[in-house]
Amino acid sequence: MGRRKVLVIHGPNLNMLGKRETGIYGDLDYDGLNLKIVEKAGELGLEVEIKQSNHEGELVDIIQSQGSMADVIIINPAAYTHTSIAIRDALLAVNTKVIETHISNIHKREEFRRHSYVSDIAVGSVIGFGPDSYMLALTAAVSI
Numbered sequence: 001m002g003r004r005k006v007l008v009i010h011g012p013n014l015n016m017l018g019k020r021e022t023g024i025y026g027d028l029d030y031d032g033l034n035l036k037i038v039e040k041a042g043e044l045g046l047e048v049e050i051k052q053s054n055h056e057g058e059l060v061d062i063i064q065s066q067g068s069m070a071d072v073i074i075i076n077p078a079a080y081t082h083t084s085i086a087i088r089d090a091l092l093a094v095n096t097k098v099i100e101t102h103i104s105n106i107h108k109r110e111e112f113r114r115h116s117y118v119s120d121i122a123v124g125s126v127i128g129f130g131p132d133s134y135m136l137a138l139t140a141a142v143s144i
């Protein structure tokens with residue numbers, strides 16, 4: 001058996017990490033985050049592929065084309081978490097286990113961030129630990 005494959009998907013504006021609302025999302029930039037993800041995946045013996053898009057349809061295309069080849073999808077749908085039935089449906093269509101991830105604690109912020117279209121179809125959610133949310137999600141991906 002080969003290594004477990006994990007597809008990490010970052011939604012809109014996450015490419016702006018390190019520049020956007022650093023009081024909420026921290027100083028680590030997008031490339032720095034991905035470096036940490038690759039390192040952590042290596043330590044855990046996971047094979048990892050990382051994708052980002054600012055476009056809803058493109059995120060659907062990524063899920064459709066690569067989602068079923070992965071054992072686990074770790075997704076931070078960013079603002080689409082709260083709006084996108086299309087991303088939810090794409091995740092359901094590929095039948096791959098999902099872990100939802102958020103850098104900030106979406107329950108401690110504005111009311112409109114409290115609802116997620118992904119939480120109830122995910123195996124679990126890792127929310128509010130800063131960039132470490134992704135590392136915790138990778139750890140979980142080893143054994144779900």
Ligand code: DQA
Nearest residue numbers: 013076078079102103104113
């Ligand atoms: C986010 C939380 C979302 O509400 C927000 O729109 C984001 C990032 C997070 O990781 O904390 O862009 O998903």
